Amino acid sequence: MSLVVDEHRQYLADTARVDAFDRALKAVVRPGDVVLDLASGTGILGLLACRAGAGRVYAIEMEPIVELARQIASDNGFADRIVCIQAVSTRATLPEPVDLIVTDGAGRFGFEAGLLETLPDARRRFLKPGGRTIPSALTLWLAPVEADEPRAHVDFWAQPVQGLSFAAAHAIARSTGYPRHFTTHELLAEPAALMTLDPSRETPLLSGRVELRICRDATLHGIGGWFSATLAPGVELTNAPDAPGRINRRNVFFPLHDPVIVAAGDRVTVSMRIRPASLLVGWHVEVRGGADGHLRHTTGASTFEGMLISREDMARTRPTFQPALTPAGLARRTVLDLCDGARSLADIEREMWHRHPALFRDRDAAAAFVAEVVTRYAT
Numbered sequence: 001m002s003l004v005v006d007e008h009r010q011y012l013a014d015t016a017r018v019d020a021f022d023r024a025l026k027a028v029v030r031p032g033d034v035v036l037d038l039a040s041g042t043g044i045l046g047l048l049a050c051r052a053g054a055g056r057v058y059a060i061e062m063e064p065i066v067e068l069a070r071q072i073a074s075d076n077g078f079a080d081r082i083v084c085i086q087a088v089s090t091r092a093t094l095p096e097p098v099d100l101i102v103t104d105g106a107g108r109f110g111f112e113a114g115l116l117e118t119l120p121d122a123r124r125r126f127l128k129p130g131g132r133t134i135p136s137a138l139t140l141w142l143a144p145v146e147a148d149e150p151r152a153h154v155d156f157w158a159q160p161v162q163g164l165s166f167a168a169a170h171a172i173a174r175s176t177g178y179p180r181h182f183t184t185h186e187l188l189a190e191p192a193a194l195m196t197l198d199p200s201r202e203t204p205l206l207s208g209r210v211e212l213r214i215c216r217d218a219t220l221h222g223i224g225g226w227f228s229a230t231l232a233p234g235v236e237l238t239n240a241p242d243a244p245g246r247i248n249r250r251n252v253f254f255p256l257h258d259p260v261i262v263a264a265g266d267r268v269t270v271s272m273r274i275r276p277a278s279l280l281v282g283w284h285v286e287v288r289g290g291a292d293g294h295l296r297h298t299t300g301a302s303t304f305e306g307m308l309i310s311r312e313d314m315a316r317t318r319p320t321f322q323p324a325l326t327p328a329g330l331a332r333r334t335v336l337d338l339c340d341g342a343r344s345l346a347d348i349e350r351e352m353w354h355r356h357p358a359l360f361r362d363r364d365a366a367a368a369f370v371a372e373v374v375t376r377y378a379t
Contacts, residue, residue: 004065008042017237017247021045024134024231025052025102034096038089038103038122043069043082045102050078057082058098060089090121098126102134108179108239109252110140110227115199116276123200133200135229141240142210143191143224144268150178150253151221174257175306177281179250182224182241188214188262194272206274214266222255223270223283254283256299265290280304331356335373345374
């Protein structure tokens with residue numbers, strides 16, 4: 001079975017998610033509306049929009065599953081109302097403006113699946129004045145957590161394996177966000193909203209600060225994060241641990257440098273800065289005693305520090321670096337130059353084999369190389 005298809009099976013099997021979008025679309029779609037289903041996948045949101053009364057749906061999807069979406073639209077009697085477009089949404093064009101944009105790109109913590117890049121772009125280029133978006137608001141939530149399992153994954157790197165040290169990876173592990181389903185008994189304080197924003201507006205930098213009061217004696221391992229999104233009045237999508245209609249999507253665990261013993265009444269302050277386009281999250285955590293306010297622990301971490309960057313890659317980013325194309329880069333440029341609107345694909349394949357024989361083991365390999373470039377960049 002295709003893993004891509006199975007991924008979308010999980011999306012469709014998440015009844016809380018599908019039901020929430022169904023209720024939102026029924027509430028927001030007006031008869032005859034033109035709707036954009038952004039990053040449409042199998043096209044479920046477009047199908048629901050049609051059933052809610054949309055006159056036409058443009059479904060933009062960059063992956064080949066767009067062909068399956070066309071068949072699904074036809075099988076459900078909506079082939080005449082759903083137009084599937086295979087494209088990266090930020091490079092796509094539409095023949096007309098739309099009344100409504102609907103998308104589910106919130107990821108686990110509200111931003112990391114591209115929502116805050118694709119939705120503002122689509123709003124600016126495709127949405128009519130006074131048009132609507134689903135979601136219309138996004139809130140990021142935080143809570144201190146006692147979570148043994150992800151903490152053990154972090155500290156694994158501090159222990160030797162077969163008498164060999166892998167401690168160099170420990171600092172990276174402590175600067176990484178981990179997906180995890182939290183349960184309510186792992187939360188050590190009442191959750192607090194870090195920020196609420198309109199996801200259809202450009203927001204290159206997110207920042208916020210919350211203060212949380214520990215509710216019981218425990219070991220504080222890190223900070224848990226999740227999101228809630230307003231789809232329509234009275235309709236919310238969330239992966240919050242305590243939500244009755246929680247969708248089947250994991251939360252995020254941001255570790256402290258070291259576990260901290262805490263007591264009821266202790267205060268935990270979390271400051272967070274997020275650059276959505278770069279998937280960079282920085283978190284600063286302070287733990288203070290509840291009685292005297294004495295600072296007991298500080299963590300400052302960033303996912304930038306958790307990135308694996310080689311010295312070779314670093315060298316290529318220096319302003320003094322003088323880049324030159326590799327043989328594969330030269331071949332890719334050849335394909336692009338040959339896509340002049342006059343040559344056939346067969347002509348380009350033959351020319352590539354003639355110009356770059358050392359790069360390909362046979363003509364089939366040259367044809368596969370050309371197909372990869374053409375499907376990505378040609379029309």
